[in-house]
Amino acid sequence: MSDLTLLAAVSAGMLGLLVGSFVNVVVHRVPAGLSVVRPRSSCPSCGGLVRERDNIPVLSWVLLRGRCRDCRAPISARYPAVEAGTALLFALVATRAPGLPEVLAILAVTGAGVALALIDLEHGRLPFAVTGWAGGLALAALASGWISTGVDSGPGAAWDRAVPALLGAVTWLTVYAAVWASTRGRGMGLGDVALAPVLGLVLGAVGPAQSLTGLALGFLTGAAVGAVLLTTRRAGRRTAIAFGPFMLLGAALGLLAGPAVAEAYLRTVGLA
Structure with a gap:
């Protein structure tokens, strides 16, 4: 690992600690319909504001020591x-982007994604x-x-950079919308369909192997x-199972190991 990569991982990890603290607020308040900005966080037992x-x-x-300072x-x-x-996820994924x-x-x-996975597991929605x-x-x-690429190298270069991301978003949206429509929403909600193009967008921006592998691994x-x-x-055949965490897990695996997984698969089927 180069010094620059290590610096990026450490910086992203530190940012991840702060974001993780906010994620806890989102997970608690958004399902309840509360503001994530106000009021300040407080102890649910005694109501004392967190210093x-x-x-x-x-x-x-x-x-x-895992206890409220007041009560x-x-x-x-x-x-x-x-x-x-x-923080760990931030450190890992920050090293995978171009x-x-x-x-x-x-x-x-x-x-x-961390917030969505936790909310889906607890409340069954995204x-x-x-x-x-x-x-x-x-x-x-x-x-x-x-835009920066377009200014420096012309609109053609900007378009070349944008197309893979947009194709990733369209591909993911098409697949998930088709599954949702074919099953009439059983086993997959509109929240999953809405999340799909977001994951496809960022994975497509990194590379087609990451996007397609992430898409497949979510279902697998x-x-x-x-x-x-x-x-x-x-669980029974009619038991509702949150699918959002699997979408996110597949996307994470695609980002972290997409090219290696794709190459292994192509070797297995004799195409590489």
């Missing part, structure tokens, strides 16, 4: 776990507000790169886990 010094990601939880009520370990997990616009787009979707903000930020970041991991649940009788 600034107690709002440092991970470290504050450790120093407080000593336990604070769930999920909070530092989400912060640390988001340029700064792609890095910013991927990080925006990664932060939102809020359009979170998906919309992620998509808007990702598109803005990528568009800034396309979902099918594998579903088969295990059916076999172990932990």
Whole structure:
């Protein structure tokens, strides 16, 4: 790993700690229809406002020994776990993008993705507000790169850079919309369909192998886990299983290992 790559990973990880703290707020408030800005965070047991010094990601939880400063009520370990997990994801994905616009787009979707996965697992839905903000930020970041390329190298070069991302978005949207329509919404909601082009956009901006592999792995991991649940009788054929986390897992795997997985598959079928 080069010094520049290491610096990018560390910087992204530090940013991920802060974003992870905000993700905890989003996961708690958005499903309840509350503002993510106001009021300030408070202890659910005693109502005491969280002090600034107690709002440092991970470290504050450790120093407080997992308890509220005022009433000593336990604070769930999920909070530092989400912060640390988001930081780790940020550090990993930041090294997989070809340029700064792609890095910013991927990080925006990664932060939102952590929140969406947790909300879907707990509430069985993917809020359009979170998906919309992620998509808007990702598109803005990528568009800034396309515009910069156009200024430096002409509209043709900008178009060449934009097409893979747009094709990724269209491909993912087409597949998920077709599945949703063919199953009449059973097993997949419109929240999944709305998330699909956002994931396709950022993966397509990195490369077609990442986009197509991520798309396939989402369905494969979902099918594998579903088969295990059916076999172990932990779920029935009519049991609702949140699919958003599998979409996001597939996208993450596609980003981190897409080319290697695609090459292995092509070798297996004799096309490489």
